[in-house]
Amino acid sequence: MRSRVEEFAEIRRAARVEGLSINALAKRFRVHRRTIRQALASAEPPPRKTPTRAAPKLDAVRELIDGMLRQDIDAPRKQRQTATRIWHRLLDEHDADVGYPTVRDYVRWRRPEILGITAMSKAMVPQAHAPGAEAEVDFGELWVILAGVRTKCFMFAFRLSHSGRAVHRVYPTQALEAFLEGHIDAFEEFGGVPTLQIKYDNLSPAVTQVLAGRARVETTRWALFRSHYGFDAFYCEPGINGAHEKGGIEGEVGRFRRTWLSPMPVVDSLAELNERIRNWDQRDENRRIGRKITTVAHDFQTDREHLAALPRDRFDPGLELYPRVDRSALVTVRQAKYSVPVRFIGRKLRVSLRASELVVFDGRQVVARHERVIERYGQAVLLDHYLEVLQHKPGALGGSTALAYARASGAFTGLHDAFWAESRKVNGDAAGTRELIDVLLLHRTLPDYAVLAGIHAALTVGAVTADVVAVEARLAAGAENTDIAVVEVETLPKVVSLTQRRLTDPAAVIAGLPPDTRPAPSVAGYDALLTRRAAKHAATAPISEGVSGA
Structure with missing residues (x-):
């Protein structure tokens, strides 16, 4: 079927070559004379009129x-x-x-x-960004299967405007401590600070009040942080009107979430997730943004050369608090409890609450460090903080919360349980538990693998005492390629230690010990020596004079 352009071309050729009239052309091509006139007037057919339909x-x-x-x-x-x-x-x-x-x-x-x-309001104007000059920051929501529980988290994203190189971190909150920690990680990852400005929404961690225009009232700690690292903040207009002012980071949050975080990641901790994200950020360096012919990694090299140098001192992003230690050796921070060594009960300690961890100080000394608790009314308890009091109250160990958390985290292993069971069997409940506590104290000065090696060796020879574990652990700490497997109680060899036999009641029957056929100890030989010595002494003694009754 001919198109209208082809039909018009044939009409014009027939009129030009054969000199046919309008009527003759209309009869040959079987069209109306009006169409012939349109073809003769223009080679391009007029647009068809769309009929107005009644609705x-x-x-x-x-x-x-x-x-x-x-x-x-x-x-x-x-x-x-x-x-x-x-x-x-x-x-x-x-x-x-x-x-x-x-x-x-x-x-x-x-x-x-x-x-x-x-169309004017939806139009976009391409932007050019100088290397190392600008960056954009934003938070995005994220759901994670964290330790088997579906948990809402927040992803911090920092993007350099010139190269598009971005750093992402996931935190349990989007409070000021997460906001600052994300910046520090990004600055250290890039090796510098943007020289011109960083663009933001009116985020509550940074801004307490939005004034006219772009004027803002900043939080004191945020202003101190900006001064420390030496950069300016550019605040976008509130609402939808300011979304286009940092469109790069708006699209980056969604792109990264769709590319790497779908479906929901399954992890045991946020530290594990952030380690994966570091690898994903590096893999993203090989991509090209839009129609650029260079990769993100190539452009980032130019960015890095123009960034301002990092300050000498690292800013502490933690929120400083001073809670009091209760009778359970716990401090309460943001409706969560964290353990500290029992010697600090009743005292106020300085706490640095960070996005991913909580650090407790006594003066300048770090006395406790915990991963930050996400759930409300949750706890983070270390068994090591209670060992001194458990030495005086060994019966409290079995049902303690600290032991339950240690088992759940894997710090209290099957080897510890096996040692504890054998020690209580041989030494009794209280003394056996104290031996275990002394073994647990070894973890403070020796590597975990060495202590486990010492426990394994002690169980192998049947000498379930802390002294034996300590000796074997120090030997293992100096050795290489020590491989310790978890040993169950049923798989342990029988007790054959003569040392342990001496420490127990002779009447007790210890499984696996061979019968002792040696004769019982006797002092008869020593008695004969004493008799001879007494006779010799009597023979040489002088005769007494003036004996009464002579």
């Missing part, structure tokens, strides 16, 4: 739809009425006889006219 059902509700769309002029962006909602309102409130496709098509082109959304 009686739409005409009946057109004003109603326009009124509903005008209600959205002042409404929040995320609460504007959809075409489906408008259609349901027409059916419920006005009993209209109109189909959903009719309403949907009308709303699609009518909404931009009413809301003033024009």
Whole structure:
């Protein structure tokens, strides 16, 4: 089938070559004379007129739809009425006889006219960013299967505007400590600080009040942090009007979440997740952004050369608090409890609450360090903090919360349990538990693998005492390639130690010991020596004079 352009070309050729009239051309090509005149006037066919179709059902509700769309002029962006909602309102409130496709098509082109959304407002102007000069920061929500529990977290994203190189970190909160820690990680990852400015939303960790224009009232700690690292903050306009001012980071948060964090990551801790994210950030360096012919890694080299140097001292991002240690050797911070050594009960200690951890200080000395507790009313308890009091109260160990947490974390292993069971069997409950506590104290000065090696050796020879474990642990600490497997009680060899036999009641029967056939000890030989010595002494003694009764 010929197109209209081809038909017009044949008409014009016939008129030019054969000199046919309009009537003759109309008869040959079987078209109207008006079409012949159009072809002779222009080689390009005129556009076809779209007939105006009557829409009686739409005409009946057109004003109603326009009124509903005008209600959205002042409404929040995320609460504007959809075409489906408008259609349901027409059916419920006005009993209209109109189909959903009719309403949907009308709303699609009518909404931009009413809301003033024009091509001008949606247009984007390409931007050029100097190397090392600018960056953008934002937070994004994220769901993680954390230790088997679906948990809501927050992803901090820092993006250099020139190269697009980004750093991502996941934190349990988006409070000021996470905000600062994310910046520090990004600065240290990049090896410098942007020289011109960093763009932000009006995030509550940084801004306490939004003033006219771009003026803001900043939090004191945020202002101190900016002064320490020497950069300026650029605050975008509030709401949707300022989204385009940092469009790079807005798209980066969604891109990274779709690329690497879907489906929901399954991890045991946020530290494990952030370690994965570091690897993913490095893999992203090989990608190209948009139509650039260079990779992110290539452009980042230029960025790095122009960044300002890091300050000499690292800023402490933690929130400083001073809680009091309760009778259970716990401090309460943000509705969560953390253990400290029992010697600090009743004292106030300085706590640095950071995004991913909590550090407790006594003066300048670190006395406790915990991963930050995410859940409300949760606890972080270390068995090591209670060992001194357990030496005086060994019966409290079995049901203690500290032991339960140590077992759950893997710090208290099957080897510890095996040693404890054998020690109580041989030494009794209280003395056997104290031997275990002395073994646990060895972890403070020796590597974990060495202590486990010492426990394994002690169990092998049946000498379930802390002294034997200590000797064997020090030997293992000096050896290489020590490989210790967890040993269950049932798999341990029988007790054959003569040392342990001496430490126990001779009447007790220790499984596996051979019978002792040696004769019982006797002092008869020593008695004969004493008799001879007494006779010799009597023979040499002088005779007494003046004996009474002579």
